[in-house]
Amino acid sequence: MTKQSIFGRISTLIRANVNALIDQAEDPEKMLDQLVRDFTNNIADAEAAIAETIGNLRLLERDHAEDVATAKEWGNKALAASTKADELRTAGNTADADKFDNLAKIALTRQLTAENEAKAAEPQLAAQNEVVEKLKGGLDGMKAKLEDLKAKRSELIARAKTAEAQNKVHDAVKSINVMDPTSDLGRFEDKVRRQEALAAGQAELAASSLDAQFEQLDDLGQLTEVEARLAALKSGGAQAITS
Known part of the structure; x- marks a missing residue:
């Protein structure tokens, strides 16, 4: 649930219309400062959640690789046992040949089990990889949005200071206006x-x-x-x- 809420916030924050929020804010500078803090905190939470998701994915990949390796290993053992059985049977040693054929069957059974486990994990691996890529994209979007917020904050502060300076100049000019009879x-x-x-x-x-x-x-x-x-x-x- 925690991951889902974080991922939901990623989507919500990426879709957020910063310009509209600024227009609605009574104090745009404070609002932007708060948004920057919110984005920074949510990015940190998202990075932790995504890192955990990637860690789980890597465990699945490792298990899948082990299943594939195990299937290959049991396949080699089955081949070796079958080959040995053929050699013994050719030599007339039927009892031992049957014994190695049975070992080959056991190895093949385990090979099939490992292959089935590896095959069963593949859809989950594909889905997890897709989720991770989407989350990485969402995180990149959040970071880009954060940079936009910081740029807008700097721009807004600069504009506010410019407007304040202009108002001071206008007030000064007005105070010495020779056409003002008062x-x-x-x-x-x-x-x-x-x-x-x-x-x-x-x-x-x-x-x-x-x-x-x-x-x-x-x-x-x-x-x-x-x-x-x-x-x-x-x-x-x-x-x-x-x-």
């Missing part, structure tokens, strides 16, 4: 602009006042010129009357 820099710029406008207004007012003064001088000049001409007219008129 920022200290925005208020300072507004104050400077008001001071500049005040200075420009004062300069414009000063210029207007100076122009007015010059206009007054021009008006005074014109009045003086009029007075001079009037005086000349009066002076000229008097001279005309006198003459």
Whole structure:
């Protein structure tokens, strides 16, 4: 049952959709760390179970090889006994010939028993070999999935750090945004602009006042010129009357 549960977990973990699990996780990094631990532990359990299965397979193979060797050995003994019986019978020693023929029959019986045992074990050997190959493939799949998990974990952490750095930069830029009227820099710029406008207004007012003064001088000049001409007219008129 323990082996079956481990092998079942191998199949389940290989079919696991890591991307879907990451999307569903509240904390993907912690989830990946847990998956890495689960996969590592299950791989260790699977390796132990598969090693035991392979060990049992090797025992079966050894028993099968021994049965084959035993069958061959009894076959050789049967042949030797039969040959000896033929030699004795040719020599006229029928009693001993029969004895060796009986030994040959016993050897052949044991040969058949060993051959039957070897033949009976062959389907089990084939099935066990198939199971072991599948388990090895599943274990390789788990190890590949584990490497994918580790790579995704590294990628996720790198992306998280990059996103965190970008957010910090955005926050820093936002805090010094000169277009933000609520920022200290925005208020300072507004104050400077008001001071500049005040200075420009004062300069414009000063210029207007100076122009007015010059206009007054021009008006005074014109009045003086009029007075001079009037005086000349009066002076000229008097001279005309006198003459």
